[in-house]
Structure formats: structure tokens, C-alpha cells
Amino acid sequence: MTQLRRELGVFGAIMMGLGAILGTGVFVSIGIASGITGASVILAIAVAAGVAICNALNSAQLAANYPVSGGTYEYGYRYINHWFGFSAGWMFLLAKSASAATAALGFAGYLLNLLNHPSSELLVPIALVTVVIVTMVVLSGLKRSNTINILIVSVTVTTLTIFVITGLPTFATNNSINLTPFFNESGNPLFSFLQATALMFVAYTGYGRIATLSEEVREPRKTIPQAIIITLIVTMILYMGVAIVGIGAVGSATLSDATQAYVAPLEIASRQFNMPIVPPIIALGAMMAMLGVLLNLILGLSRVLLAMGRRQDMPTITSKIDPIRSNPYVAVIVMGVVIAGLVLIGNVKTTWAFSAFTVLIYYSITNLAALRLSDQERLYPKWLAWVGLCACLFLAFWVDIQIWLIGLGLLAVGLIWHAIRYRLFHQH
Numbered sequence: 370m371t372q373l374r375r376e377l378g379v380f381g382a383i384m385m386g387l388g389a390i391l392g393t394g395v396f397v398s399i400g401i402a403s404g405i406t407g408a409s410v411i412l413a414i415a416v417a418a419g420v421a422i423c424n425a426l427n428s429a430q431l432a433a434n435y436p437v438s439g440g441t442y443e444y445g446y447r448y449i450n451h452w453f454g455f456s457a458g459w460m461f462l463l464a465k466s467a468s469a470a471t472a473a474l475g476f477a478g479y480l481l482n483l484l485n486h487p488s489s490e491l492l493v494p495i496a497l498v499t500v501v502i503v504t505m506v507v508l509s510g511l512k513r514s515n516t517i518n519i520l521i522v523s524v525t526v527t528t529l530t531i532f533v534i535t536g537l538p539t540f541a542t543n544n545s546i547n548l549t550p551f552f553n554e555s556g557n558p559l560f561s562f563l564q565a566t567a568l569m570f571v572a573y574t575g576y577g578r579i580a581t582l583s584e585e586v587r588e589p590r591k592t593i594p595q596a597i598i599i600t601l602i603v604t605m606i607l608y609m610g611v612a613i614v615g616i617g618a619v620g621s622a623t624l625s626d627a628t629q630a631y632v633a634p635l636e637i638a639s640r641q642f643n644m645p646i647v648p649p650i651i652a653l654g655a656m657m658a659m660l661g662v663l664l665n666l667i668l669g670l671s672r673v674l675l676a677m678g679r680r681q682d683m684p685t686i687t688s689k690i691d692p693i694r695s696n697p698y699v700a701v702i703v704m705g706v707v708i709a710g711l712v713l714i715g716n717v718k719t720t721w722a723f724s725a726f727t728v729l730i731y732y733s734i735t736n737l738a739a740l741r742l743s744d745q746e747r748l749y750p751k752w753l754a755w756v757g758l759c760a761c762l763f764l765a766f767w768v769d770i771q772i773w774l775i776g777l778g779l780l781a782v783g784l785i786w787h788a789i790r791y792r793l794f795h796q797h
Contacts, residue, residue, distance in 0.1 A: 381519075382579050382592055382596035383600050384519045385665060385668075386579045386600030387522045387525075388521055388575070388661040389575025389666065390604050390662075391522065391526070391604065391661070392472055392525070392658040392659050392661055393471050393475050393662050394572025394573065394575075394604075395529060395572065395611055395635075396475060396634070397475045397478075397632060398568055398569065398721055399572075399615065399624065399634065399635075400625055400634030400635075401717065401721055402568045403615075403621035403634075404621065404622075404624070404625025404626075404629070405553065405565045405625075406552065406553050406561040406564070406565035407551065407552060407561075408551045409551050410569070410612055410616065411609065411612045412551075413562060414608050414612055415609070416566050417569035417570040417573060418573060418608075420566075420760040421573035421601060422601055423753050423756045423760065424574075425573075425576050425597045425598065425601050426594070426748075426749045427738075427749070427753060427754050427757055428577055429593050429598070430594070430746070430749055431448075431735065431742070432579070432593045433590040433593050434590070434746045435447055436589035436590075437676070440577055440669075441457040441732070442455075442677060443676055445737075445738055447738075448738040448739075448742065449734070449738055449741060451787075451791065453737065454680075455783065455784070455787040457731055457734040457735070458673055458682060459787075460730045460731040460734075460780065461727075461728075461731050462677075462704075463776070464723075464727035464731055465666050466666075466670060466711055467723045468720075468728075469500075469667065469670070469704075470496075470720045471720045471721050471724065472662040472663045473496035474493075474632055474712060474715065476495075476496065476499050476656050476659035476663070477496040477499065478632025478633045479632070479636055479655040479659065480656055482636050482637070483652035483656070492632070496712045497709055497712055497713075499663065500705055500712060501705070501709070503660060504705030504708075507667045507668055507701050508698055508702070518661055518665065521658065521660060521661035521664070524653075525661060528654020528657075529610070529611055531650055532611060533610040533611060533614045535647050536638070536639065537614060539617075539618040539619075540614050543618065547616055547617050547619065547620040547621070548617055560767065563767040566764060567726075567765065568721060568722065568768070570725065570728075570729065570764060574728050574732070576597045576600050579596050579597050579600070611635070615635065619641050623637070623638060635651050635655060636648050636651045636652040636655060666708075667705060670708075671697050671700040671701040671704050672697065672700070674687050674700035674703060675690070678700065682787060682790060686699050687700045688700075722772045723775065725765075725772075726765055726768045726772050729762075730761075730776070736761060739754035739757070740758070
């Protein structure tokens with residue numbers, strides 16, 4: 370068996386998108402970004418949403434025209450050349466492995482807070498066990514993974530709604546005092562704002578999971594654009610609500626400190642709502658959301674590794690599919706091991722910033738591929754691809770200089786590997 374079965378409709382695809390987005394982005398990264406730019410993280414969320422919408426529409430039209438597993442990795446090959454195709458796949462593996470490690474650490478942080486045992490010594494071991502368990506779930510096949518994902522997303526959306534509703538009275542009592550000053554007054558406010566926008570952009574990029582699973586979507590030309598657009602609208606509304614209420618109720622400094630110390634900003638913020646039942650609900654919802662993100666990331670990563678194995682950009686053993694479960698089992702196991710390795714870093718700010726740089730490079734290639742679509746293939750105006758490309762390249766270099774130097778170094782390592790394999794396989 371070499372092809373995956375088409376089992377996802379519009380609802381299933383939306384739930385996969387929401388499951389990939391609603392997790393680390395809302396339960397952890399809002400806390401990280403608020404520490405960088407203060408209350409203006411609210412504006413950063415809106416700007417990042419605009420960039421994400423451009424990228425999403427370009428991803429949608431590429432996936433609709435070329436519905437195979439692999440996302441921008443395959444689009445780079447088809448519409449640009451093998452160098453860009455490989456670079457997209459390589460950067461996706463790096464970016465989303467880091468995001469998955471952040472999700473696993475986030476799950477561990479919220480669990481420890483729920484148990485009133487906020488010990489940093491247990492953070493990494495719990496995160497490692499979580500990666501192993503979720504990898505085993507993904508190995509059981511897409512249909513079961515999709516059912517579990519729908520349950521997780523339902524709990525997550527309910528949890529975030531409870532956070533916003535129960536936090537509104539505290540926000541109203543504070544009379545917007547925590548929203549001023551709006552921009553961070555220490556250092557360079559513009560630099561801080563753009564850095565936070567880059568980090569928040571990553572919080573939207575789970576919609577790409579719909580594209581990377583497009584070989585498993587029914588009626589892809591119709592289903593994928595619909596699912597991506599609905600997913601992004603729902604996400605933006607939830608992010609804005611959580612950021613406004615969270616910062617308005619407890620302040621950006623509190624959110625930031627809770628993220629750095631405990632990796633559980635929303636649960637710690639909700640303790641100030643004077644409703645004892647709310648913090649445990651938030652913690653449980655956050656844990657479910659992190660599991661959903663981890664599950665979706667392992668699904669997406671394994672499908673890109675599968676595609677790279679098919680093209681011999683990675684060892685061909687990674688393209689093996691279990692005929693019974695319609696599952697790229699070798700790719701799933703490999704990505705589980707890589708994510709576990711990144712969990713050992715143990716710092717969510719580092720893993721999330723690295724994810725931001727690499728994913729922005731990945732989506733730059735997405736937009737570049739969209740520029741090469743023919744008039745017959747194009748679903749949306751060409752200027753959307755130009756806006757997306759320029760925005761991604763611009764934001765990529767506002768993360769910490771050490772992060773983008775490491776990112777560029779790893780890209781170079783990947784390109785050397787690709788050059789060697791390309792020469793080996795194309796000489797015969």
C-alpha cells in the first residue's frame with residue numbers, strides 16, 4: 370500500500386486544524402509574548418492573524434491543486450525546485466518538532482500545577498512520558514486519532530470560554546488599568562512588538578496540518594479552503610478574548626512570570642478570579658489541549674517525513690505504510706524520538722522561539738510556491754502571496770539573533786545532506 374485513505378470531511382478537517390492550533394499558542398505562548406511586548410500582545414495577535422490569513426489562503430490553494438501528504442515540501446518541489454522543496458520539508462521538521470516539545474512541556478507544567486507540585490525537576494520526565502503515550506496513539510491510525518482529537522477540541526474550546534467569561538468581572542473591576550502602558554516601555558518597543566508578533570504567528574500555524582493531511586481529505590479542492598478559513602476565524606476570536614481578559618484581569622507581567630516559572634499562565638491567572646473551581650478546570654482543559662497539539666503535530670510531522678522518504682530526501686524506510694492501519698509507522702516513531710530529544714532542553718521560551726524562526730522560513734517557501742501557480746490553478750489574488758512572503762521574511766529576523774543563527778546553521782546542514790543524497794540518487 371503506497372497511498373493513504375481519504376477519511377476526513379470538512380468538520381473533521383476543521384477539528385484537526387483547531388486541535389493543532391488551540392494548545393501551546395493560547396495556553397503558553399500568549400504568556401511568553403506578553404512578557405516581551407506587554408499589553409500590546411493583543412495587537413500582535415491581530416497582526417499575526419493577518420499574516421496567517423494570507424499564508425492560510427495560499428496554503429489552501431496549493432493543497433487544493435496538489436492534494437498529497439507533505440504540504441509545502443511537495444509544493445516546493447512541484448512549483449519551484451528541489452532545493453526549495455527540501456528546505457521546506459527540513460524546516461517544517463525542525464519547527465514543528467520544537468513546537469511539539471513545547472506542547473509536551475506545557476502539558477507537564479499544567480499537570481504539576483493542578484497537583485500543587487510545581488517542581489521543575491519533574492517537568493522533563495513527565496513531558497517525555499507524554500510524548501511516548503501520544504506517539505503510541507498516533508500509531509493506532511488516523512480514524513482513532515481523529516475521534517480523540519474531536520473530544521480534545523471540544524474540551525479546549527469550552528475551557529477557553531470559561532476562562533473569558535469568569536475573568537470578565539475581574540477585568541471590569543480593574544477598569545483597564547492593566548492595559549496601560551500598552552507597549553513595553555523598557556528597551557525598544559517596536560523591536561519587542563515585532564518579536565512578539567513573530568512568536569504569535571506560530572500560534573496560528575496549526576492550520577497547515579489540514580494541508581499536510583490533504584491526501585487523507587475528501588474533495589480536497591472544496592474541503593481544504595473551507596476548513597482552513599473557518600479554523601482561523603474561530604482561533605482569532607478565542608485568542609483575542611483570552612489575551613484581553615487575561616491581561617486586563619491580572620496584567621502582562623503576571624502572565625509572563627507564570628509562564629517562565631510554571632509554564633501554566635492561564636491557570637495561575639485564573640486563581641485571581643475568586644472562583645476556586647475555575648483554576649482546576651483551566652488546568653485540565655490546558656492539559657487536554659496540549660495533548661491535542663502534540664497528537665496533531667506528530668500526525669503532521671510523520672506525513673512530511675513520509676513524503677521526504679518517498680522522494681529519498683530521507684532514508685526510504687521512513688516511507689513505509691502499515692496496510693492495516695493506513696499509517697506511516699516508521700515516520701511516526703522517528704518523530705516521536707526527535708521530539709523526546711528536544712524535550713530535554715526543558716525551556717519553553719527557547720523551543721518556541723526556535724519554532725518561530727523555522728516556521729516563518731517554511732511559510733516563506735509556501736508563498737513563493739503560490740506565486741508560481743497558473744491562472745487556472747489560482748483561487749485567490751496573486752498579491753496575497755506577495756504580502757505573505759514579505760511578511761514572513763520580515764518577521765523571521767525579529768526573533769533573538771542566537772535563534773536565527775542556529776536556524777540558518779541547521780538549514781545549511783540540511784542542504785549539505787540534501788546535496789549529497791541528490792547527487793547519489795541522480796547519478797544512477
